[in-house]
Amino acid sequence: MAMLSHVGRVRARNEDFVFCDEALGIAVLADGMGGHAGGNVAARLAVDAWVGRIRKCLVEPLGERDLRVAVADANRVVFAAACADPALRRMGTTLVAACFRRDDTLLTCNVGDSRLYRLRGDVLSCLTRDHSVLRAQCDAGMIESESNGPLALRGLLTRAVGVAACVVADVTISSLQPGDVYLLCSDGLTEMLPDADIAHVLGALGGNPRLAAEHLVDLANDRGGVDNVSVVIVSSNRFGRLGAELG
């Protein structure tokens, strides 16, 4: 498990916040809202509240309900803080989290456009669904793909943590397999890198999550780095895939 959060090359402040704990088997990432005051505050509050609730639930194997409750907690904390302090008004954050259970089950939850990817074999799949305007337009058949939608709509969310009194998270359950590599990332990564590049890095450097995380962040910055870039990589792979076997 490795995590990395970088301010990028354009933004002055890092409004992303990441947390992971290998012993507890949890990883969580939040991308505070750029245009609003206090995006970094929102991201931190949301992650802390989410982790706090999950820690209390860990006496038993985590269930879907625990994740929903944890997101509701995070939402309440951020919304209350936003209402209490005029300087923080209208702040909000995305949240994506993964809980790796000992029975080889993965629970995920997400709100907003931060994503969770899985590399299994050669196949990279996105296990979460963005709550963004472009994604909604894409689903409605109005645009061919999210990448050719109007620029003005980029990053506009249809759901976020802390902007309203309640929020509904998407929760998924899937099974873990040996060799899987998981990636939690903010849109600073996915806006800069096509899926093929992400799959290539995860495949080649899956044995060394720390290096894979650094490399993804470097690549995103090489291509512009217009937003904060954050990644958490969880790998069950001891070895990466080799470009060339020697000897």
Next chain:
Amino acid sequence: MPRLILSMDGLVLKEMVLEKERTTIGRKPHNDIQIDNLAISGDHAAIVTILNDAFLEDMNSTNGTYVNGQPVKKHVLQDNDVIELGKYRLKFIADSSAVASEQDEAMSFAQTSGTGDDFPATPEPQAAGSSSVPPAAALGMIQILSGTHAGRTLELSKSLTTLGKPGFQVAVITRRPHGYFITHVEGTIFPVVNGRSLDAQAHRLNDHDIIEIAGVKMEFFSQMVA
């Protein structure tokens, strides 16, 4: 610009251009589109317009907002959508006038430039979007000098190439806009470049550097590509 055509019982009452970023609809006089009818709530609905896209939101109205017969709370408006409030109908026309074509041009420009992002801060124009690597001036190559694969050359055309023996020693060569770098990935032995063992940091490769990974010697060199 997008337009709305207000009608009731098939009679067109009014046509409006969505000029403002937020257009409100309701019974109270402060609304941009005022409909003085008791079936319409004081603040019934709002349309947020960004460029050529419009989003309809029901403002918790008593009798609800319908689009094409379906009740909606929030809805991305599409061309020819019919919004119904009580007995009133608002037809949404996503316009194809000069504004739209200007925007289409902007979009097609953005597409030819790559991912659809247009970054002035990017050091060099890049053909991203495909899985191709950022253009480095030169293409790096590795020629293997010893071992069973001696003589073989390897193009370093991808953003990273891993080399080694799994479980023993693996290194990665990464391609970045300012050059090629070698980094240790796994194993207790670190790669050797020109006779010096590397530390955990990435090391920049120069032409004709001799690298040793997993007991195999190889030479790095680069070629200018057209």
